[in-house]
Amino acid sequence: xxxxxxxxxxxxxxxxxxxxxxxxxxxxxxxxxxxxxxxxxxxxxxxxxxxxxxxxxxxxxxxxxxx
Amino acid sequence: xxxxxxxxxxxxxxxxxxxxxxxxxxxxxxxxxxxxxxxxxxxxxxxxxxxxxxxxxxxxxxxxxxxxxxxxxxxxxxxxxxxxxxxxxxxxxxxxxxxxxxxxxxxxxxxxxxxxxxxxxxxxxxxxxxxxxxxxxxxxxxxxxxxxxxxxxxxxxxxxxxxxxxxxxxxxxxxxxxxxxxxxxxxxxxxxxxxxxxxxxxxxxxxxxxxxxxxxxxxxxxxxxxxxxxxxxxxxxxxxxxxxxxxxxxxxxxxxxxxxxxxxxxxxxxxxxxxxxxxxxxxxxxxxxxxxxxxxxxxxxxxxxxxxxxxxxxxxxxxxxxxxxxxxxxxxxxxxxxxxxxxxxxxxxxxxxxxxxxxxxxxxxxxxxxxxxxxxxxxxxxxxxxxxxxxxxxxxxxxxxxxxxxxxxxxxxxxxxxxxxxxxxxxxxxxxxxxxxxxxxxxxxxxxxxxxxxxxxxxxxxxx
Numbered sequence: 169x170x171x172x173x174x175x176x177x178x179x180x181x182x183x184x185x186x187x188x189x190x191x192x193x194x195x196x197x198x199x200x201x202x203x204x205x206x207x208x209x210x211x212x213x214x215x216x217x218x219x220x221x222x223x224x225x226x227x228x229x230x231x232x233x234x235x
Numbered sequence: 236x237x238x239x240x241x242x243x244x245x246x247x248x249x250x251x252x253x254x255x256x257x258x259x260x261x262x263x264x265x266x267x268x269x270x271x272x273x274x275x276x277x278x279x280x281x282x283x284x285x286x287x288x289x290x291x292x293x294x295x296x297x298x299x300x301x302x303x304x305x306x307x308x309x310x311x312x313x314x315x316x317x318x319x320x321x322x323x324x325x326x327x328x329x330x331x332x333x334x335x336x337x338x339x340x341x342x343x344x345x346x347x348x349x350x351x352x353x354x355x356x357x358x359x360x361x362x363x364x365x366x367x368x369x370x371x372x373x374x375x376x377x378x379x380x381x382x383x384x385x386x387x388x389x390x391x392x393x394x395x396x397x398x399x400x401x402x403x404x405x406x407x408x409x410x411x412x413x414x415x416x417x418x419x420x421x422x423x424x425x426x427x428x429x430x431x432x433x434x435x436x437x438x439x440x441x442x443x444x445x446x447x448x449x450x451x452x453x454x455x456x457x458x459x460x461x462x463x464x465x466x467x468x469x470x471x472x473x474x475x476x477x478x479x480x481x482x483x484x485x486x487x488x489x490x491x492x493x494x495x496x497x498x499x500x501x502x503x504x505x506x507x508x509x510x511x512x513x514x515x516x517x518x519x520x521x522x523x524x525x526x527x528x529x530x531x532x533x534x535x536x537x538x539x540x541x542x543x544x545x546x547x548x549x550x551x552x553x554x555x556x557x558x559x560x561x562x563x564x565x566x567x568x569x570x571x572x573x574x575x576x577x578x579x580x581x582x583x584x585x586x587x588x589x590x591x592x593x594x595x596x597x598x599x600x601x602x603x604x605x606x607x608x609x610x611x612x613x614x615x616x617x618x619x620x621x622x623x624x625x626x627x628x629x630x631x632x633x634x635x636x637x638x639x640x641x642x643x644x645x646x647x648x649x650x651x652x653x654x655x656x657x658x659x660x661x662x663x664x665x666x667x668x669x670x671x672x673x674x675x676x677x678x679x680x681x682x683x684x685x686x687x688x689x690x691x692x693x694x695x696x697x698x699x
Contacts, residue, residue, distance in 0.1 A: 179442030180382030180415075181456045187434040188463035191470035194430055198473065218330070220472045222338040224284055 244584040245352070251367045262297060265304040269367060273304065276369055281342050290335055291363045308366065312518070312539050313596050316586050317351040317387070318406040319568040319576060321550035322395055322480050325403060328354040328361045329388035333472045335363055336378070340461060344369045349384035351406065352586070358563040375458040378467070385435060386412025389471060393432065394421055396481050400547035410580045415440045431474045499684030504532045506682065507602070507633065510691055512536060514631050516599035522572060523606035527553040527565060530602070534565060541598070543570035572606070572624070573614040593628035601629035608637050611661060612647040618669025626673035632692040636666050641686040663688065
């Protein structure tokens with residue numbers, strides 16, 4: 169089902185293929201740099217921002233499994 | 236049966252449902268077309284996880300029938316809009332949106348829109364308020380709200396980086412985000428070298444104008460894997476996380492530049508606390524309240540405190556304190572008293588004007604400290620007019636009047652040069668007379684160690 173109530177823009181839909189490639193390269197190199205830096209002991213803590221990942225540990229869903 | 240004829244003015248675009256006023260309570264109707272999504276989101280625990288993590292506003296199911304489901308979201312005392320946010324607030328709102336999109340994607344959902352109006356600030360944090368923004372993810376489809384994310388979030392943030400926080404005011408003119416072409420044109424040429432800005436803005440602008448005219452559904456939309464979409468989201472997240480204002484000024488020196496000493500500063504704080512306490516306020520607004528220093532003197536005895544300032548750096552500084560100290564009852568935002576946010580969008584009512592929102596908020600106490608000389612002398616606003624402004628939404632008004640002997644008033648007057656004689660009216664008597672049109676004087680007191688007088692006024696017609 170499609171509830172699109174605004175125009176997503178055809179160009180915007182197409183460009184994502186290219187954006188994703190650029191993003192992939194960037195993330196890969198960032199990761200590689202991070203690994204290299206931590207190998208050399210140069211890493212430092214990120215500045216106060218949350219990570220992008222949502223913490224799911226404390227939800228009832230996982231509690232149910234434990235019971 | 237709850238009545239649903241009082242539809243919220245901002246809630247007509249999404250066919251999945253709408254918000255309505257049921258007396259003082261805001262509720263949301265979900266239409267049958269959205270039942271499958273809603274049920275899956277509720278049953279799979281997605282809503283629960285998002286709410287528990289403080290990312291999505293919580294809601295209660297009020298009624299369920301075959302024609303509609305009614306939910307009642309947690310009440311938010313005051314809604315701020317993107318053009319009233321400081322840089323840090325805007326940034327956090329963008330990160331929240333990406334975070335939710337990434338989580339949704341991992342659970343087989345997407346955000347079907349990425350409007351900045353889906354986010355507001357509540358309990359000291361950004362929060363997603365559009366519970367119906369989720370839709371099923373279809374394998375291989377690109378993110379439909381991608382362009383909206385760029386025009387509502389990435390674009391304004393990057394423009395602010397180069398041109399300053401005032402860029403967010405553009406959101407007042409473009410309710411659906413700043414056009415991509417305009418964002419691209421306002422960026423410096425070297426931004427084309429950025430591996431994030433080139434594809435996400437410049438290339439997007441090019442592709443959009445290329446495909447603008449020939450859209451008959453002929454061009455085939457290419458597939459995009461979930462992994463690829465995740466990469467886009469993560470790289471935008473990393474980029475925005477590192478964004479900072481280029482012209483970030485050294486803030487925090489303001490109070491060291493005050494024209495009175497530390498003792499006077501403390502006296503003023505004590506006086507304010509002494510006056511506010513017996514008023515027993517639930518809601519207080521400090522207009523021109525800088526980084527919230529004076530509002531914080533009464534924060535523990537007031538349930539909800541709003542601090543506005545024209546200086547977005549001060550607002551940012553305040554917001555950072557809110558985050559650091561996890562202050563749940565402090566809401567900072569940017570506001571130019573001489574030009575408060577108007578009502579915008581369809582019918583001019585989609586996003587309410589600042590004054591309308593303040594009237595609905597109905598603060599018990601309004602504070603305006605070291606503000607009147609700016610309104611009167613920089614803005615050339617007569618006393619009676621500024622009194623009219625405050626009277627529109629204030630019950631008790633605590634206002635500080637710096638006399639002509641105050642060094643800041645002196646310097647503002649000197650800047651008037653040959654027109655200095657036009658400002659003879661700036662004195663205590665005229666101030667009191669102007670305000671007496673709308674307010675009764677309750678008390679006044681000279682702030683010891685300064686050339687300023689503190690007034691407490693009571694609105695003559697408030698609530699009648």
